[in-house]
Amino acid sequence: MAIMDQNTTDHLLPYPSGIMRWILRLPLYLYRLGLGGFISWMPFVVVTTRGRRSGKPRYAFLEYRRHGSKYYVVSGWGKQPDWVKNILAYPYVTLRRGNRTYSAYASIVEDDAESLRALYRFRLRSPFYGYLMARVASLDRSTVNYRTLPDITEEFTIVRLELRDELPRLPALANDRMWLTQVVGFSLTLWALRAVLRSRNSHEEED
Numbered sequence: 625m626a627i628m629d630q631n632t633t634d635h636l637l638p639y640p641s642g643i644m645r646w647i648l649r650l651p652l653y654l655y656r657l658g659l660g661g662f663i664s665w666m667p668f669v670v671v672t673t674r675g676r677r678s679g680k681p682r683y684a685f686l687e688y689r690r691h692g693s694k695y696y697v698v699s700g701w702g703k704q705p706d707w708v709k710n711i712l713a714y715p716y717v718t719l720r721r722g723n724r725t726y727s728a729y730a731s732i733v734e735d736d737a738e739s740l741r742a743l744y745r746f747r748l749r750s751p752f753y754g755y756l757m758a759r760v761a762s763l764d765r766s767t768v769n770y771r772t773l774p775d776i777t778e779e780f781t782i783v784r785l786e787l788r789d790e791l792p793r794l795p796a797l798a799n800d801r802m803w804l805t806q807v808v809g810f811s812l813t814l815w816a817l818r819a820v821l822r823s824r825n826s827h828e829e830e831d
Contacts, residue, residue, distance in 0.1 A: 639701050651685040655720070658799040664722025667749065669695060671785070672718035672794040673710035682710055683797050688785075689745035695719065695728065695785040696742040708783070717785060718792040727792040733782035740774055742782045747773060 640648055654663065655670055671684045684707035686697045699705045703712070711717065711730040719726040733739050746753045747768065754767035761768070761776040768776060 639704060649685065652683055652797065655685075655797050656800045660720065661722045664724075668721075669697075670720040670797045671697070671707060672720070672792075672796055673707050674714040674716075674794055675706075676710050676713035681794050682706060689742060689749065691741070691745070693787040695787075696733075696745065697783050697785060698746070698780075699783075711783065716793045718794040718796050719785065719787075720796040725792060725796040727788045727790050728785040729788055730783060730785050733784050736777060738784075739780065739782045740777045742784075743773060743777060743780060744770070 651663065651668065652670065654660065660670075667688055667690075669686055669688050671686055673682050673684065674680070675682050684705070686707070688695045688697050690696070699708045703709060715730045717728050717730050719728050733742065743757070747757070747770070751767075754769060757768045757773075757776060761779050
């Protein structure tokens with residue numbers, strides 16, 4: 625998808641926060657559990673960027689469209705997302721799709737024809753994007769079709785991820801079940817504590 629250049633204060637799509645932000649990040653936990661292979665058939669990729677301030681790896685789960693060795697992704701909220709800001713500061717990224725890892729270089733598409741082709745691929749895959757693009761572009765019409773798509777191409781900036789034949793400069797999202805072990809252990813501790821308290825209260829009532 626695309627990155628809008630317009631002011632995000634006029635955006636019709638609210639920036640995700642709270643529970644919605646957690647839901648959008650949920651696939652990252654599936655990858656950490658080692659379940660990435662089960663969703664590799666879907667057009668999503670985990671992109672590792674370098675934090676523009678911290679310098680540490682940051683991960684984003686993004687929908688893509690592919691053309692040869694190029695992946696195209698979008699932010700529906702302009703340049704507001706951190707992964708977009710990180711790419712602008714440091715364009716070398718790592719892609720993980722299923723259990724495969726790739727090195728890539730991120731850049732902004734400036735050619736109108738290439739931008740149109742990328743947007744067309746998103747619209748072709750799902751009619752929902754016609755409605756979404758109309759919302760993002762603040763159009764009066766309820767959807768965007770193949771004839772009206774060229775009219776809004778200039779309002780979007782496409783992010784291109786070009787695969788590179790080199791070792792990734794940033795680490796891919798790794799399988800890490802330690803956090804799950806900690807959660808389970810904490811839950812069992814709470815359960816045991818609750819059982820002890822209930823047993824104690826039961827004895828006190830009998831006395």
